[in-house]
Amino acid sequence: MNTAGEPPILEARNLVKTFPGQAGTRAVDDVSFTVGRGEALGLVGESGSGKSTTARCVAGLVRPDSGRVLIGGQDVTRARGRALRATRRRVQMVFQDPYSSLNPRMTVAELVGEGLYVHGIEPDRARRRDRTVQILETVGLGAEHLDRYPRSFSGGQRQRIAIARALAVGPDLLICDEPVASLDVSVQAQVLDLFCDLREKLGLALLFIAHDLAVVHHLCGRVAVMNSGRVVELGGREQVYTAPEHPYTRALLDAVPVPDPAAERARAGALRPVPAHHDPEETR
């Protein structure tokens, strides 16, 4: 976590975001959290809970109405120009859908090498290519993939390319917005294993947004639960999963299907009488 004196890699303070046309409803409503160096924080919630908007505020893709985002102690909500760019380099993003997040007209070499070029990390073409190969190898790809286009890769491989692209500039923190939600279970398993490896090898911190509570349990030591734009619970993995304090967290956990027939049958009785016209999507 927070080593003495060093600021956390990421701190979100009282973030608020409202979208036009939704007067009165705050997509993100006074959200605060920190991510320590090398730490993995999971952000869970249902669709519309504000978890993706929070991630986008932190990544600088959406400007919050108020509140601050500090990266390594630097306030990026106010920074401009070169200082902003240098800080931004420390935080990279991986999106859910590797079919739309990779430019179909760029080769793998261009996709992964772009950050190295833009940030002036490796201006020399040949050396940039070497560096790109090294990065590809950390995600389980290699030199033979350099000159191919995204279309010739499967979903899991595309997500590896997206991760390589994010890793290229040597970030301290990856923000991942549902990075395995669109993958098959066996491919999801491999990408989750890759995240575990990367954290171990590179000491990478993660802000991991997911709706799948089991995936977050697998990967994140700390968990924030969002509902209606607010963080309703924030705590260590053990506490949140075994002794949740907020009824919403409990409701979410109760609904997680368990791959165990006997446990599921036992649970079915407990869940049963569904109150008529109870729609969690409409009773927020």
Added chain:
Amino acid sequence: MSAHPTQGSPLLDIRGLTVSYPTPQGPAQVVRGVDLAVAPGERVALVGESGSGKSVTARSVLRLDPDARTGGRILLEGEDVLEMTPREVRRVRGARAGLVFQDPLASLNPVKTVGWQITQPLRIRGVGRREARRRAVDLLGRLGVADPDRRFDDHPHQFSGGMRQRVVIAIAVIAEPRLLIADEPTTALDVRVQAQVLELMEDLARERGMAVLLITHDLGIVAGFARRVAVMRHGLIVEEADVDRLYASPSHPYTRSLLDAVPRIGDAPGRRLGAPVPATTEGEAL
């Protein structure tokens, strides 16, 4: 082929089903000899990953893909669906087998009211407008839609994702089919809504003695829903077993790897999920 089901025969009996699609490179075979039976009132899950052929198998039962070249037999109440004329197949859809798709937004007509859509299976079979409406409103209420009489005249965009999926289920079951085929019915839904939709499907199946063939990649939802599970890969069923047996002691290595790949709350965090295969051959077709 007998036109009358024999006593004790399965409701759905798929035998040696093959399906291929014409491509410029020649026919691509996606289902390569599937045998699967569903008894009346039984809940069976067909599990597999993308490209395994599970959806194609399900869609073949209602002959939904005009391009598909099929072989083998699909006996529904003793009659071979693959031998039917298009007119006969239309009589099967909805009345004898209903279908629920994954994406409720894509499977609903955006310019028609949900009521119109739910009553179609009855209307085309000659049920009067008033009676059809009465039954549709009843069913919507039964499916947990609040104020069903008013919602009957709403359009799909006025419903949330979970409510839309209830509408899709209503369309599939209003004509009281004996078999419901549900193709990834909860994949697009949040976990609490998913739990409710599965329960509704299960309750409805119990009440009506309706059989359900659930197509999914999610072994979590299968455990609570199905009594029997068939695991499909590369167009073939690699293992079929009672749900308890399959989860406790899967006999096929692929089934085991699928079960191992699912992270579970309660497991040691960070345990290896994937089989130790080279990263570049992740078992997916390129």
